[in-house]
Amino acid sequence: MPRDRTPRGDDPWAIDELTDPKFSDLSSAKKISKRIFHIAKNLLAFVDLWVTILISTFRFISFLFLFLLALNVVIWLFSGVSGVTIQPFEISGLNSNLSGTSITQLLYAELYNIQEIDDKAGTMEIPSDITSGIPIDNRALPNYELLPNDISGAIGTIGVILPATGSMDIVLTNIGPIGLRDTSVGKLLLFIKSLFGESPSIITGSLQKYNSTLILLASIEDHKSSRVIPVDIRTSLTGDSSVDENIPPMVKDLAFRIAFYYLGDNMVSRNLPQNWQAFKYLIQGENAYLRYSISENIADLEESKKRAMDAIRTDRNYHKPLNLLTDLAFFLIKENGIKEAKGIFQNISSFDPVKCNIGLGLIYTKEGNYIKAIAAYDRAIQSDPNEIKKICALNGRGIALAALHNYAKAIQDYDNAIKIDSRHASLWNNKGNALEAQNKHYEAIQAYNNAIDINPNFAPAYYNIGLSLRSLGNNSAAETAFAKARDLDYK
Numbered sequence: 001m002p003r004d005r006t007p008r009g010d011d012p013w014a015i016d017e018l019t020d021p022k023f024s025d026l027s028s029a030k031k032i033s034k035r036i037f038h039i040a041k042n043l044l045a046f047v048d049l050w051v052t053i054l055i056s057t058f059r060f061i062s063f064l065f066l067f068l069l070a071l072n073v074v075i076w077l078f079s080g081v082s083g084v085t086i087q088p089f090e091i092s093g094l095n096s097n098l099s100g101t102s103i104t105q106l107l108y109a110e111l112y113n114i115q116e117i118d119d120k121a122g123t124m125e126i127p128s129d130i131t132s133g134i135p136i137d138n139r140a141l142p143n144y145e146l147l148p149n150d151i152s153g154a155i156g157t158i159g160v161i162l163p164a165t166g167s168m169d170i171v172l173t174n175i176g177p178i179g180l181r182d183t184s185v186g187k188l189l190l191f192i193k194s195l196f197g198e199s200p201s202i203i204t205g206s207l208q209k210y211n212s213t214l215i216l217l218a219s220i221e222d223h224k225s226s227r228v229i230p231v232d233i234r235t236s237l238t239g240d241s242s243v244d245e246n247i248p249p250m251v252k253d254l255a256f257r258i259a260f261y262y263l264g265d266n267m268v269s270r271n272l273p274q275n276w277q278a279f280k281y282l283i284q285g286e287n288a289y290l291r292y293s294i295s296e297n298i299a300d301l302e303e304s305k306k307r308a309m310d311a312i313r314t315d316r317n318y319h320k321p322l323n324l325l326t327d328l329a330f331f332l333i334k335e336n337g338i339k340e341a342k343g344i345f346q347n348i349s350s351f352d353p354v355k356c357n358i359g360l361g362l363i364y365t366k367e368g369n370y371i372k373a374i375a376a377y378d379r380a381i382q383s384d385p386n387e388i389k390k391i392c393a394l395n396g397r398g399i400a401l402a403a404l405h406n407y408a409k410a411i412q413d414y415d416n417a418i419k420i421d422s423r424h425a426s427l428w429n430n431k432g433n434a435l436e437a438q439n440k441h442y443e444a445i446q447a448y449n450n451a452i453d454i455n456p457n458f459a460p461a462y463y464n465i466g467l468s469l470r471s472l473g474n475n476s477a478a479e480t481a482f483a484k485a486r487d488l489d490y491k
Contacts, residue, residue, distance in 0.1 A: 084220070084262075090206040094243055103207060103216075103251060110255035114283055121286035121324075203258065207247075212237045216250045220261060231257045256280040278315035281307045285324050298335055304328055322351045329359055338363055354385040354393070361396045365403070373400040391417045391424070398430060407434045425451040425458040432464055441468045459490030 086108055088100035205218035213236055220229040233250045237243070260276035273279045285307030292300035305328050311321035325344055332341040342363050349356035357380035364373035377397035385393060398413035414431035417424075432447030445468050451461040466481035 084201040084203055084258075086203045087205075089204075089218075091208075092206065093209040094207065098207070098244065098247065100207075103205070103247065106248065106251045107203075107255055107258075110252050111259060114255060114259045117283055117287045117290065120290055205254075209237075209243065214243060214246055214250070216247075216254055218254055218258065220258065229261060231261070233257070253280070256283070273311075273318040273320075274315045278311045278318050278321070281311035281314060282318075282321050282324065285311065285321065289324065289328065292331065301328065301331055301335065319351060322348050326352055326355050326359070330362075333359075333363065333366070338366065349379075353383040354380050354389050357383070358389065358392055358396065361393070361400070365396065365400055368403075370400040370403045373397075374404075387420050391420055391427070394420075395427060395430060398434070402430075402434050402437065405437075407438050410434045423454060425455040425461065428454070429458065429461050429464065432461070432468075436464065436468050436471070439471070441472050444468045457488055459485045459488035462488065463490055 086104050089103040089107075091098055091100055091103075202221045203218055204221070205216065208215045208217065213234060216233040218231045220231065222229065231254065233253045235246050235250055237246065256279060257276045260273065260279045273282070285304045288300045288304035288307060291297070292304060305325065308321040308324045308328065311318060312325075325348060329341040329344040332338070332344070342360065345356040345359040345363070349360070357376045361373045361376035361380065364370070364376060374397055377393045377400065380393040381390060381397070394413045394417040398410040398417070401407075401413065402410040411431055411434045414427055414434065417427050418431070422428075428447045428451035432444040432451070435441075435447060436444035445465055448461040448465045448468070451458050462481050463485040466478040466485065469475075469478035469481060
């Protein structure tokens with residue numbers, strides 16, 4: 001019987017593909033194709049969505065970056081004058097791959113390095129192991145601390161050389177050409193800022209070569225004083241030397257001259273150098289001092305001392321190198337250079353009688369010359385020291401007095417130091433030592449406990465408590481105290 005092909009619906013040619021076996025395979029293929037099409041369409045829509053999101057995010061970040069950049073520029077244009085701005089150096093008469101920007105960046109790095117060295121040296125402290133206690137005789141007397149470990153570092157601070165009001169905020173403004181010959185965006189910004197009457201000091205310069213002479217010129221346009229200060233560094237090229245190898249030391253010297261200028265206008269001050277070479281030697285000495293504090297290489301210590309002496313010879317009225325020498329003397333004590341340290345303290349004691357006499361008192365105590373130690377500490381105290389140094393001097397004199405068995409006066413010195421500041425464990429420990437030497441065991445233990453209350457890890461106090469307890473016949477408790485000291489690596 002023939003297949004019924006009666007039309008259905010509005011389409012007279014519609015055929016039921018689901019019931020016609022000839023079309024069943026074709027129907028399945030169409031379904032699969034439609035499914036694939038829908039999947040691909042959804043996938044493309046998903047990708048398109050993420051591309052749109054990424055493009056929008058990129059546009060937002062770009063807009064935010066440009067907005068912040070513009071905001072910073074506007075703030076800078078309307079802000080007050082601060083620091084200096086270095087413009088790219090011009091180069092003439094040279095067949096070299098050097099660029100003005102490279103010299104500018106090198107100068108920036110050198111100026112930043114000078115400031116950082118001085119800032120770090122200003123916070124340097126004398127390590128406590130230099131001034132830590134030495135047992136006079138552990139069998140007869142407990143251990144003394146020559147200087148309070150927790151405050152001795154304050155003696156060694158050199159102090160910042162560059163005044164806070166003269167900080168060198170260095171800004172590189174050459175941020176790219178805009179196609180107007182030698183004009184750059186950085187120079188354009190400086191010009192716009194000058195229209196508002198506020199612009200930073202500007203450093204411009206050039207590198208020139210005439211015959212065998214290489215000249216690095218710089219001009220500091222100080223907008224605060226409306227002055228222009230020329231600076232130049234010259235060197236002669238030898239047969240074997242090239243231009244490139246002479247640039248770094250010349251830029252370094254130029255940086256020192258610029259930093260010297262920014263020290264301030266009052267160059268007759270005792271705290272400021274009279275010439276830039278003295279300032280250069282001091283910074284180099286501080287740099288070697290910092291290296292020594294990290295590596296403990298004696299060569300760095302010697303280099304620091306040599307540069308400090310160079311600074312003094314260059315400018316005998318410049319006192320900062322004397323500060324450095326005084327601090328170095330404490331390190332020399334650590335390196336068994338007691339004779340050399342003593343010579344430094346004695347020769348410059350008129351410059352800093354407090355710190356030098358504290359140093360001499362420390363040396364004499366180590367040598368066992370307690371009468372001279374007491375005299376040195378007397379001079380330090382009479383020189384009207386600040387509170388921290390007075391504590392150190394009273395503490396040191398107390399130790400020397402105790403070594404001469406003058407315990408009553410030693411306790412008086414410790415008490416006077418404690419009245420100034422009672423928060424130092426070493427002072428209580430040393431007072432306990434003097435009390436123990438007078439056989440006042442319970443009072444001594446109380447003083448040691450005060451030290452432990454301040455610093456629970458103060459090992460000498462536990463050891464000294466053990467000595468006092470043993471003197472009282474309480475060997476079990478004494479052994480417990482000794483064990484605690486050993487746990488804290490006390491020997």
